[in-house]
Amino acid sequence: EPEVTQTPSHQVTQMGQEVILRCVPISNHLYFYWYRQILGQKVEFLVSFYNNEISEKSEIFDDQFSVERPDGSNFTLKIRSTKLEDSAMYFCASRGGGVTNTEAFFGQGTRLTVV
Amino acid sequence: DAKTTQPPSMDCAEGRAANLPCNHSTISGNEYVYWYRQIHSQGPQYIIHGLKNNETNEMASLIITEDRKSSTLILPHATLRDTAVYYCIVRVAPLISGSARQLTFGSGTQLTVLP
Numbered sequence: 001e002p003e004v005t006q007t008p009s010h011q012v013t014q015m016g017q018e019v020i021l022r023c024v025p026i027s028n029h030l031y032f033y034w035y036r037q038i039l040g041q042k043v044e045f046l047v048s049f050y051n052n053e054i055s056e057k058s059e060i061f062d063d064q065f066s067v068e069r070p071d072g073s074n075f076t077l078k079i080r081s082t083k084l085e086d087s088a089m090y091f092c093a094s095r096g097g098g099v100t101n102t103e104a105f106f107g108q109g110t111r112l113t114v115v
Numbered sequence: 116d117a118k119t120t121q122p123p124s125m126d127c128a129e130g131r132a133a134n135l136p137c138n139h140s141t142i143s144g145n146e147y148v149y150w151y152r153q154i155h156s157q158g159p160q161y162i163i164h165g166l167k168n169n170e171t172n173e174m175a176s177l178i179i180t181e182d183r184k185s186s187t188l189i190l191p192h193a194t195l196r197d198t199a200v201y202y203c204i205v206r207v208a209p210l211i212s213g214s215a216r217q218l219t220f221g222s223g224t225q226l227t228v229l230p
Binding site for chain 1: 147149153156157158159160161164202216217218219220221222
């Protein structure tokens with residue numbers, strides 16, 4: 001069964017460093033998402049991506065964040081200068097196109113720890 | 116998207132049916148009911164969705180009341196592996212191409228399946 005794959009599963013970084021979280025969405029899916037979940041809190045939407053551009057973004061997704069789909073298979077989230085409060089689980093999701101493929105499929109997440 | 120209300124926690128005996136309620140009294144005509152679950156900080160997993168008819172798949176059944184103001188997710192024979200947080204999400208289906216339509220997660224219901 002096709003699945004969304006995220007790497008690494010766990011990343012530890014020093015405050016102020018840049019990190020790139022990687023995702024391989026399900027092949028032939030058209031919509032891509034990043035969500036995050038701070039420990040003990042709700043899953044929060046960060047950004048959606050369609051047709052090689054950002055479709056929607058939340059207030060959390062400020063200038064320190066960026067997304068890219070560099071080669072048609074990977075979908076990356078870059079955090080330029082990490083802060084302690086960026087420590088969270090980051091989930092990538094993808095969805096097929098059309099009016100019937102409305103459910104999103106999530107990866108297992110990357111646990112980011114900023115020290 | 117309409118707001119949903121779910122009980123914070125429920126228990127269920129292994130092998131019995133788990134019935135998880137969701138109230139969405141402000142749902143509008145073009146909004147679907149989606150159910151996802153999250154097993155211990157793993158990525159959310161899609162379960163089922165529906166508009167107004169009852170739906171069934173290999174994982175669960177979804178019963179939507181005639182007035183669509185509430186719904187129930189039924190896991191027919193709960194197992195220990197069904198212990199998870201279950202999220203009921205109401206969302207307009209992305210009928211327009213390019214409409215990414217992210218998911219808004221609430222606090223969900225913590226279902227504990229007891230041996």
